[in-house]
Amino acid sequence: MYRRSKKYQQLRAKVAKSIAAREQKRIEGANEVEIPPLLPELRKKIEITSFDMGEPITITFxxxxxxxxxxxxxxxxxxxxxxxxxxxxxxxxxxxxxxxHSSLV
Structure with a gap:
């Protein structure tokens, strides 16, 4: 088995501590359930007004x-x-x- 240096051992301890803290945070946050907001019935509205034929014509999507x-x-x-x-x-x-439409000019 290989020997571990003091620097490597300190790094391993630091990583293990951060993993344990992350796991603890996950466990504590497991009780909080995020509920996504409800979407409205009308999501988007697109209005197109065409002035090409003399009087404006509006189309609503x-x-x-x-x-x-x-x-x-x-x-x-x-x-x-x-x-x-x-x-x-x-x-x-x-x-x-x-x-x-072709131009009238």
């Missing part, structure tokens, strides 16, 4: 809580669009539904 944390139930102008869809797909739908 309302993203409600769904059964998954990273998905939404989406209503467009009050009508259900998708029951469960992610934010990137919502933004893709916005991009595709607003086509480019």
């Amino acid at each position: 309302e993203l409600f809580k769904s059964d998954r944390i990273d998905c939404y139930k989406v209503f467009v102008n009050g009508k259900l669009w998708k029951k469960r869809i992610g934010l990137s797909r919502v933004l893709e739908g916005i991009r595709k539904s607003l086509p480019r």
Whole structure:
């Protein structure tokens, strides 16, 4: 068996003490249970106002809580669009539904 130097023994004692303190802290904190905050029903609201056709047209996307944390139930102008869809797909739908218009000049 190898001999341990005094410096190495002091280091081992310091590490053992910190491990014991961390374990004690974990045991004391085990009684405290963190309850995550409840998410609101309406999570996000996106309003798009288009001034291209003479009079302003406003389209409202309302993203409600769904059964998954990273998905939404989406209503467009009050009508259900998708029951469960992610934010990137919502933004893709916005991009595709607003086509480019040629300039009138």
